């Protein structure tokens with residue numbers, strides 16, 4: 001990420017007060033200083049940039065310029081390379097627009113300005129500025145994004161998410177990100193005995209600020225290879241977001257890490273179905289209960305209908321021989337596929353992990369639970385390598401004892 005030290009992120013030179021009044025709030029929204037919105041046009045920009053460092057993004061008003069193209073060339077001479085320039089004017093002329101783009105301008109906005117047009121243009125400019133240029137762009141790195149979805153609260157989805165993240169980062173030395181989307185009650189940081197900080201909350205409040213630098217600053221480090229974004233958002237007000245931040249974060253993770261793990265509470269699927277847009281694998285965590293079987297069916301069918309690109313994997317946790325509500329065979333029959341990995345219940349190991357403030361695999365390296373978690377980890381890598389092929393879809397044929405599908409069909413009809 002190139003970010004030369006003494007350059008401002010943004011500056012504008014605008015001729016009239018009306019345009020400045022529209023611009024300033026947008027600039028503040030993007031986290032920049034409103035003082036950088038200067039009164040004056042292209043000529044003032046050329047003057048001040050000839051004696052100072054160029055900003056990353058420069059907005060210039062051409063309204064008072066008699067010969068915009070010529071003046072833009074003068075600007076180019078004093079601007080440092082890499083500056084992204086947005087021009088503003090009152091001449092609605094396609095030829096001028098094209099010529100300006102040809103001379104290296106990134107965008108041309110017509111007056112009167114609107115906040116939404118400014119916002120879009122500035123966001124696009126940020127992306128252009130952050131994009132790797134020319135030779136420095138390295139080959140596309142391999143990246144696997146996995147969402148861990150608990151079919152019920154308490155099945156151990158977060159335990160699995162933190163342990164997988166730990167295993168990939170500490171044992172496999174892979175650069176790993178853990179995104180804890182249990183925004184109000186997340187345990188991603190707590191499990192590792194860390195403070196969640198404000199990173200995720202800031203990201204949700206200001207999705208347009210999310211870039212490589214933002215995630216570097218906002219994520220908390222759990223070890224050399226593991227960065228976490230988690231929150232304990234205030235519980236006295238609902239989450240105000242359209243979910244854009246969740247996508248933007250995952251997009252940035254793809255560039256910065258090899259593994260992304262998203263701890264994804266099931267209600268997030270309902271509210272923000274597009275959080276899975278960039279996800280490759282969904283680990284559906286269940287336990288051997290009737291309710292969990294029903295919800296495993298529902299989540300799997302949701303995935304099939306709404307996220308066909310995601311390869312599902314079913315992991316049963318807290319499995320106890322003999323005492324389960326439902327036997328493994330019945331469970332598999334009702335969900336019409338095999339359980340990919342079964343992880344036993346181990347109260348003692350859970351309590352050791354909690355006491356040490358460590359993830360389950362870190363605290364109990366040689367336990368059977370850790371063995372199961374590592375099996376999930378290898379399967380994820382295996383699936384990641386065969387991306388595009390169909391995930392192991394097994395089961396089928398057998399009739400379900402509980403006939404949960406029938407139950408669901410009836411319920412769906414009643415709901416409709």
Ligand SMILES: Nc1ncnc2c1ncn2[C@@H]1O[C@H](COP(=O)(O)OP(=O)(O)O)[C@@H](O)[C@H]1O
Nearest residue numbers: 150153154155156157158159344345346347350
């Ligand atoms: N295999 C296991 N054996 C014993 N306890 C477990 C196991 N997996 C998870 N737990 C415990 O279950 C509780 C709930 O786990 P958590 O991961 O927070 O569930 P979820 O995120 O699905 O709500 C935690 O106290 C955790 O330590």
Ligand SMILES: [Mg+2]
Nearest residue numbers: 157158182187
């Ligand atoms: Mg959880």
